[in-house]
Amino acid sequence: MNKVNQLAEKYVKLSLKIGQHSKYYVDAYYGPEEWHPQDVKTPLEQLKEEALALYKSSEQLTNEEIATQQTRLEFLRIHFSSSIQYINQLQGKHLNFMSECKALYDIQPPEYDEEHFNTVLAELDSLVPGTGELNARFNNYRSEFIIPVNKLSQVFDAAIEEARSRTLKHTNLPANENFNVELVNNQVWSAYNWYKGNSYSLIQLNTDFPVYIERAIDLAAHEGYPGHHIFNAQMEKYLVNDKGWMEYSIYNLYSPLSLLAEGSANYGIHVAFPWQERVEFERDILFPLAGINPNKSELYYKIQTVLHQLSYVDNMVACRYINNEIDSEQAIRLLMKYALSSEERSRQRLAFIKHNRSYVITYNYGQDLVKDYLANQVNNQSHDELWRVFLELLANPKTGSMMQKDIK
Template identity: 50%
Template sequence: MSLNPLAEQYVKLVLAIGLHHPHYVDAYYGPSDWQPTIKEPLEAIQQQVTELVDTLKKITPSESETLRHTFLIKQSESILTFINVISGNAPKFDDESLALYDAISPNKTESEFDNVLLELENLVPGDGSLSERMVAFNAQFEIPKNKLDDVFKAAVVRSREITKQFIPLADNENFQLEYVTDQIWSGYNWYKGDNFSLIQMNTDFPIYISRAVDLAAHEGYPGHHVFNSLMEKHLVNEKGWMEYCVYPLFSPMSLLAEGSANYGIEVVFPKPERMVFEKEVLFVLAGLDVSQAERYYEVQALMQKLSYADNMVAKRLLDGEISEQHAVELLVKYTLVSKARATQRLGFIKANRAYVLNYNLGQDIVKAYIEKHANMQDKTSVWQVFADLLANPRPASLLV
């Protein structure tokens, strides 16, 4: 039995769920007549998804479609869990993350993070709490708003140039950049199809110099923009696998999307090269004092060890173990941000729930996969394995 009719059914069911949740369908560039014209009840959609999963599990795919078949099952099963979430029957954090993203976050403890805070205490001396001192320290590296566009565009241009040396991109690939406010995220890529993206940057809070490269690579090259372009080219256009013309945000696809976008930062900018580029180009464009750069990088490296604090807080909050006020306090303490920034992050957690693990756990899973399959001493080999992963996505349990 061909998977194509089932793939079409899957796409239409994802679009049907999109009428029940405004952010579920992150991207769609399939046939316009597949869009639903009426809002079906969730119970009816749930029954159709259950039947789709049952049918898929009865199929023995050809060898060339084994990965496609597995991914289609995982994606379809995640719809059933998401229906429970938006119906008010969300499972526990770990169960939700496994069902939606095919992975469970490591159970990090406060004591592990406390050890990192002790290291940072010595690097960022002064008065006030460590969070207050960190906010003041980072303020030295804030990109002035009137220079933000120049800095960010320089980072995008360079990441694009490097990416195109290793990944052939379509001649018409492009993006539009917008600066927005009043969002719960710092940056977002809205892929529109035909190799075009709208990239938005949220300017509600200060944007520090390190975020220029992070956002340029994560949202653009070789991150979300390239990921979506490669899927459209190789899977939708060349193979006719239409299930990839829709991207349901709360699904196994997101762990790879966010994980590869985060790991892609160090693929396009290995640390030594990144430091040179930032100090010689971005610091200058932003008008920042480069004399403090080395300590800034040292602090940033330690901050990476706190990345799983988001997951710890999200799990406790969503499992009903702590209040929202306590969650904000923990975010201030362990992510070393202001209360206002922590409150914004709380908004992201409440809206997106277990999605937070896709950034850190996703990055670690992709990193381990690349390191296993590529010659890490050969830049070309790293890029080849990375590009192949983007063009042939797989769920976390198959990233081995």
């Protein structure tokens, strides 16, 4: 076994042992069953020593030992470093928000404050119909675009079918590729993809809160095609099965891989559904299926394009909360004002932040970084070429700093 393969195997086994201390750490694993630790939990301090030793070993390999696998080794080294930081967190040793972003996810996002978001709110204030305070007015207006619970499966199935059809035009999927959808509740997230291996996923949708019409495409593409389901299936096929690179048989949630996983799942929505095509599909197909008046779509989507500019609000709130600059109630008020979410939804979002901390950056900055990386790689306006480079990135993952180096 070559030296990089040995490091990869040790990384997987280390990750599984860390996962004994945190049930959310290992998000997916489809490697050898016998690699699961059989004994009692390894003490965290011992795991940190193992991680440090692996990091040092990765730095000491010679050019002859790594041959043409420099990029693969860089990926592993960055993940060893992240593992060390996560062990520190499990030991109660926390960093400030920005330092944690860099240590866990290999990147630091841009920072935006109230002044930036106030400009966006002013534009929304001029667009949202009605009178009174913006949050209440916005949520009242938006209630007209909720998918009725009894129509949710039908609308979501149509969105999945369209997302899959568009993805299949650009990539071949295994014959046994499939996923099931479950409706759940009492979760801090709105949806989750549990990849089980062998090209199969379980996708859960949280029904605690109303599902708005635009979320059907968001969730079908983000969780399914060409998002998490395709990302994991691509890694399993091309890297684990074809190349035997076992570090990709495990997906650690609080790791640099998540920046690409969430970022590509979010940007994959735009790859599969260019804006005007998406608007037309939702207006002509999904609106009628949901029993929503398609004639109301024009203003709704004008508002949606502006609303997207509030995506970094989560980062602002998470940063201040993690840095102990604000308490829970202040965080909720900020979310209500700047994310325009209801109080109940804001409390759920704060629960997500408390549980996942700086992970929030993987959605917004992850998406923007993937977008910038692909724009740098695509030299023409061909949408087919965008698809090709996008799928190539999924099959050959890069961390945040690795993508940044390729952006000119």
